[in-house]
Amino acid sequence: MKVLDVYNQDGKKVDKIELSEKIFDGKVAETLMHQAVVTFLSNQRKGLASSKKRGEVRGGGRKPWRQKGTGRARVGSTRSPLWHGGGVTFGPKPRDYNKKITQRMKVIALKSALNAKFRDEEIVLIDKVSLDNYKTRVFSEIMGKLKLKNHKVTLVVGKIDNNLKLASRNIAGVCLEKAAQLNTYTALNCSKLIFTRDSIKIVEERISKWLS
Structure with missing residues (x-):
């Protein structure tokens, strides 16, 4: 049986x-985690880089000078890749970087990420995050009481309210994530993974549906 301490916003232990x-069975599929992260990052790429080939450059249809007798090197077009302003040889073209893995693979990769974080003692559980205003100072004080300042953290909540969103967005290294959208990359790309009491239940339910 695996147990986590629950802290309040003042950094005091209030429950277990x-x-x-x-889900927390200690199994970590590193290859599957790597595949899920590579897929996620590839799918963020736009693939819009584009350059013009020789045939796409405007102008250059006329031969700049006659073939012989000028003393210059022979040339047939100013579109040549050898010329400044000419085409680009083997340049980039728009392409689709999209990769796919099955939903079950994504879920097992997320489960592995949670087990890896638990193994490394990088999961923090708090009762709830409740802010009366959207001041960054207030949220920063909470992070300080939880001894999470200067850590790269992912805060997973059941629902993102406006005060929390505005208060946390100006702090470097803080990522706010909904429990329903937590993925392997976001879970791994932090030194501390913070769950609220309700958000960890949502994530457990998400994963359990695919394990039965």
Whole structure:
């Protein structure tokens, strides 16, 4: 049985919570995690880089000078890749970087990421995050009380309210994520993964549906 301490916003231990043995079973599929991260990052790429080939450059249809007798090197067009302003040889063209993995693979990769974080003692559980205003100072003080300042953190919540969004967005290294959208990359790309009491239940339910 795996248990996590629950802290309040003042950094005081208030409870313990039992984690799902079905999900937190200690199994870490590193190859699958790598595949999920590569897929996620590839799908963020736009693939819009483009350059003009020789045949796409405007102008240059006329031979700049006659073939012989000038003493210059022979040339047939100013579109030549050898010329400044000419075409580009083997330059980039728009392409699709999209990769796909199955939903079950994504879920097992996320499960592995959570197990890896638990193994490395990088999961922090807090009761809730409740802000009366959207001041960055207030959120920063909460992070300080939890001893999470100067850490790269991902805060996973059940629902993102406006005060929390505005208060956390100006702090470097803080990523705010909805439990329903948590993925392997976001879970791994931090030194501390913070869950609220309700958000960890949502993530456990998400994963459990695919393990049964």
